[in-house]
Amino acid sequence: MIAPLHYSSMAHRIVTRFTAADAALVASAAAVAHVATSAFVRGATLDAARDRLGRPASTLPSVRTLADDDRRAILAAQLELRAIGRNLNQLTRLAHRGQVDLAQLGPIVADLSAGVEELAVQLGTRP
Incomplete structure (x- = not known):
């Protein structure tokens, strides 16, 4: 897996x-x-x-069973998550310098959290 x-x-x-x-x-x-x-x-x-x-396999499919479309979708999600991570790192640096209004980030964080939960459900890692 x-x-x-x-x-x-x-x-x-x-x-x-x-x-x-x-x-x-x-x-x-x-x-x-x-x-x-x-x-x-x-x-x-x-x-x-x-x-x-005789142990149960992970909930994720084996790499041997992933279809090409699934691999492409996972790669695209990985690239998007890396970009989000870079943006969060930049925001964190700015916040530490006092250059970000943290009150404005609440809705953005909520949207990001919802997107991560949706992705987890699609990947089968959440009920």
Whole structure:
């Protein structure tokens, strides 16, 4: 399962070796899935581990099952969220300098919160 990662919490590293042919096969599969090779290996490994242990999979679909339209939609949402994050960082800097009227931000924050909740519902992470 490919889920948003918090890299600071990824303190453990597992080293593995592949033949040239196997590495090329994994890289090709990652390219088809439109993810980094490391993300593909991590997702496939976690899928296999959960399956082997009989544990339920994440609520997010496996990278192998995402349709191209879904991947494009997720990428577009990621890009939009990054832009929002940059804007919030800029606003935070200005607010710390006393250059922002915080009272005017209330409706904007409410709209942003509603949009995040809607996205969470569409992704299946909220009831």
